[in-house]
Amino acid sequence: MSDTDRLAALEQRVAHLEQILQSPSGSPATPDADVFWALEGLISRVSDPGGVLFTGHVTLPDGRAARWQEGAGTEELLDGDWSQHVAALAALAHPARIRLLQHVLRGASTAGDLVQIDGMGTSGQVYHHLRQLVAAGWLHAVGAGRYEVPVARIVPLLTTILGARR
Structure with missing residues (x-):
């Protein structure tokens, strides 16, 4: 040098x-x-x-x-127990579930709409993923086969996606 x-x-x-x-x-x-x-x-x-x-x-x-x-x-x-958040994070860790959430946020609200997404699989597979997302709190069933992301989860979901881009 x-x-x-x-x-x-x-x-x-x-x-x-x-x-x-x-x-x-x-x-x-x-x-x-x-x-x-x-x-x-x-x-x-x-x-x-x-x-x-x-x-x-x-x-x-x-x-x-x-x-x-x-x-x-x-x-x-x-210092917190991170393991208590594994189920919520694991629910997001599948390409089909991420796509379902994205479509719901963009306006698709019924299971019928979601089954029609190209490459999503059978209706049984879609319902399996919807159950996982509901159980983890990322989706809420609002009746008549309709789903929505709870308002309290919208910004956390989008910030999780934003953070994953880093």
């Missing part, structure tokens, strides 16, 4: 340390407060070791609106 490269690397490390020291929390400042406005709000309200927040507002094709916010402290999340 040349002296010029070493000096440039050292200057970069010093700049990073200065950024940390200038931040009130002792961690680097958020790169763009306008883009990370929700994160800045969380940082201003939650002390170290921090927390996690998800929030959203959604209006579905059927007109139902979901406005939701949920948060938890880092210690609460790290």
